[in-house]
Amino acid sequence: MRTETYSMPGVQPLTEAYIHRTDSRVEALYGYHAGAEQDWDRRLKRLEESGNVRADAAAIAGVLRAYNEKAGAAPEVFASIAAIAEGAPVVVGGQQAGLWTGPLLVIHKAVTIIAAAKSASEQLGREVVPVFWVAGEDHDWEEANHAFVITAEQELRKLASVRPEGSRTSVSRTAISLEDWEKLLADLELALPHSEFKPALLDELRTMSQKANSLSDMFAMLLSHLFGKRGLVLLDADDRDVRGLEAPMFRQLIERNDELEQAYSASSERIKQLGYTLQAEVTPGSANLFLFQSASGDERTLLHKRDGGFQDRKGQISLSAAELLQIADEQPQQLSNNVLTRPLMQDYLFPVLAAVLGPGEIAYWALTGEAFRILGMEMPIVVPRMSYTLVEGTVAKHLDKYELTFEDVMERFEERKGKWLKLQDGLSIERQFAEARQSFETLYKPLLELAAGVQPSLSKLGDTNLQKIVEQINYMGSKTVDAFNKQFEASIRQLDRIHLSIKPQGKPQERVLNMTAYWNRYQLIWLEKLLEAPYHRTGGHEIVYL
Structure with missing residues (x-):
């Protein structure tokens, strides 16, 4: 297999400083470094000593079995889940559910998660499980609803699903009808060039669409199909059963919200003092939690703190701290994390050895280190996502x-x-x-x-x-x-x-490009080449020739 390494210009100075260790002041924002072999041993020891701050592993495994079975998981996935039930550490990374997996970077993230888990297993001498966190709780439909393919006429074409009428709820709760799926598949059939693999690809997608009620369902089935034999475990952050297990952490996020806000604010000031630009907004008074309003079709609304309680920006929702805590205890499916609390929730659900992140994510995770410490946790090892270019x-x-x-x-x-x-x-x-x-x-x-x-x-x-x-x-x-x-x-x-x-x-x-264009021409050979391409713990870009 022919590959070449290419130094892709960095776009996030803070991320570049972390990866290449060019600014010693930045290391304190993260704690561990992916390129330091001893940090992997140190992080594992920390996880073994802090099991009491996390959710019950057997309960998590039960939820994962049900979800992955629905996604059509391979036997290797259930073996991974069995290891999680026994307390195995995980490498986790996630992305919003996009149409037919969205841009190729989603595939690259899954490949990196699998490679990072394998690398860690070899070093530590114990099983480390790869986990993909499907960010189905996100509500940015315009970011998730489309895929780009190159047509036979060598034109870039955008295929997109129109958002159903109704409230701005999560992607996982936004229903897509079979008629909508058929239209999307018809558009894809017209756009993709003819190939010997095209009929089988379309049949596979059509079979999945008959079971998929949302973009997240299709996303999970595709990832399961592509990576199941590699043992990649899937979790939808908006799964009701997952929410039930998150209740104790939601309670902590509410009870200690002021402390967490101070931690995020202090970290943001520190980053600015170091001369870097913030990659996530730290809004004064933000609870960094969303509430699904069941009265308005599960609309996902960001909560803010006012007068000792919690409200939406327009003041149409008003809850006391006690009322919000009651929701956390009794109806946790109504709550949802934002980008600053999601890392904490991941570390509560799993013994996260490492988190695979893209450049922008690495930059905004720098805001969370102190928040981890307030809750008696530690930021996991941050692993830069590998990136690739497929050259036909x-x-x-x-x-x-x-x-x-x-x-x-x-x-x-x-x-x-x-x-x-x-x-x-x-x-x-x-x-x-x-x-x-x-x-x-x-x-x-x-x-x-x-x-x-x-x-x-x-x-x-x-x-x-x-x-x-x-x-x-x-x-x-x-x-x-x-x-x-x-x-x-x-x-x-x-x-x-x-x-x-x-x-x-x-x-x-x-x-930009969606993986269906490569599946159409090469079946899954393109994916095997990505999985076999060189992996580096500190990320990098590989040119993969097909």
Whole structure:
């Protein structure tokens, strides 16, 4: 298998400082470091000493069995769940449920979770279980409802599900009808190029859609299908049975809310003092908890603290601390975490050895260290998610043909494309028109001076006349260049295909393209290559050639 390592430019300075250990002041925000082998031993020992602060492992395992069975889990998953019941540590990472898994980065996160768990197991000499946290409690429908694929015509097409009418509830609670699934599948069938694997892919998705009541259901079934044999355990954060086990932690989050707010605020000030930008908002008075309003169709509403109680921003909901605690005890399914309390909840449900996070997540997790300590916990080891670019055989051939490197495509594609076209111009069209324009101006300007000498008012008219003639020369030159370039339309299409495949919409492939395009062409060979690609505990980017 052919792979290459590429240094992708970092976009989060705080994350880069953590990964590369370039700022010793940052290490205190996290505690452990993924690249320090001794920290894995130290974290495991800490977990073994702090089992009393977490939920009952056997109870968690029972909920996981039911959920993963519904998702069509493989036997290896149930073996992983049995290990969790016995207290096995886990590597966890998660993502919002997207249409057909959403962008490729979701697949990359699952691959990293599995690789990190395997690496830790080998070092520690005991089983470490990979867990994927499906963030089904999130309510950002526009972020979850679509997938991008490249069509046979080499166009990027967005396939999306319209949000059903009703309240802004979680993705897991937003129902998708069978008719909606059929429409999405019809759109996908039209968009994907014909291939020998296309009928089987569509049949698989259609079978899943008949059981999927939501994007989260489909998301879980797909992850189970793709990664079940690797023992990846799935959990939906909005599962009612999971919520029942979270009740004691919700109680802590409410009772100690002021202390937690102070911790988040202190951490945010510290990060700013270190010269870094915050990646999550720390809002004064925010409870960092959501409430599902059953009276308005389970709308998910952020709670704020006012006058000793809890309210929504508009003041339409008003609960005393005692009333909110009662909800936590009796109806925990009405509560939901935000980005700052979710890490705490994960550590309560599982003995989290390490958390696999993307660049933005690593930056905002820096806000949570003190909050962990207040609750008698410790932030787990933060593992940067691996990223990959899949390069198809045709694209690789075109890269060689036009003498382009991967870096050229990522950083200077238009420049290299323009340079290649100019090199084909044996007629030197642009140069000849430029010389003609210069010669004309040289000959014409003395005539303008002559005209102005005869009548000064002709000076302005002469300048306008000169400008118009130069514009016409430029116009003719541009049309001549366009006509010349049409001879190279096939080459231009090949060059544009390179860019569309590797950097669609001017973004890394993983942030845009959906995995169905690769499944359609390569069955699941593309996934096996990702799973076999090099893994690094401190993250990195690998170019994987198909």
